[in-house]
Amino acid sequence: MSGDVQCPSGCGPMEYKTTRNLGIRTFDLLGNILMLGGAILIVNSMELGTGIGDNSKFLFGLLLFIPGFYRSSLVTTDLSCNTCTGVILESKSIDQKLKGDAFGLALNKAKYVREALSASTQEGEHDCPDCGKKMSHISVPLEGEARHRSNHLVPDMVETIQNMATVSRTIDLDGCKVCDLLWFDKAKKEEVLSRDDTIISKPS
Numbered sequence: 001m002s003g004d005v006q007c008p009s010g011c012g013p014m015e016y017k018t019t020r021n022l023g024i025r026t027f028d029l030l031g032n033i034l035m036l037g038g039a040i041l042i043v044n045s046m047e048l049g050t051g052i053g054d055n056s057k058f059l060f061g062l063l064l065f066i067p068g069f070y071r072s073s074l075v076t077t078d079l080s081c082n083t084c085t086g087v088i089l090e091s092k093s094i095d096q097k098l099k100g101d102a103f104g105l106a107l108n109k110a111k112y113v114r115e116a117l118s119a120s121t122q123e124g125e126h127d128c129p130d131c132g133k134k135m136s137h138i139s140v141p142l143e144g145e146a147r148h149r150s151n152h153l154v155p156d157m158v159e160t161i162q163n164m165a166t167v168s169r170t171i172d173l174d175g176c177k178v179c180d181l182l183w184f185d186k187a188k189k190e191e192v193l194s195r196d197d198t199i200i201s202k203p204s
């Protein structure tokens, strides 16, 4: 997109913001090696019982694993609104962030969302910031209890997922199928849908 992109909610111009999402694994050779090495040391230190040598092995494992985990998480630059925290995902980010499975089939979240948008007959509340036509609205159902794999690393995400699990198991979003963009009115919704361990549930 070129020029100033206005927030669909009417807050004003949006800005490109670079964010790292710890809930999404991506390929990074050094990061993956560090994680693997760290994990081996950690498991090894637990198997061998207690003792000072094992403790240092455990700590050394953590020292490898944590930066590896950090390095191999996904970094993207997306249009964000500083006022309402809304986020726009464009084609490239949709592919990078929504690469996880939809209901365990050979269909990823990006494909699911794009097909749902194409099939949607429900108009969204706002106009597409790119082409100016009304966006389409979709509800994405999420599977089962929200699982959280790395609580200690992202405490605020855990809270969000728990809230979403109790309040609602669907994420509502708008998008433009022509411009291939998605509009999340809250950044948290985008983070939850993008996480590797968030799975879209089967249609009932």
Ligand SMILES: [Zn+2]
Pocket: 007, 008, 009, 010, 011, 012, 081, 082, 083, 084, 085, 086
């Ligand atoms: Zn806004």
Ligand SMILES: [Zn+2]
Pocket: 128, 129, 130, 131, 132, 133, 176, 177, 178, 179, 180
């Ligand atoms: Zn559009």
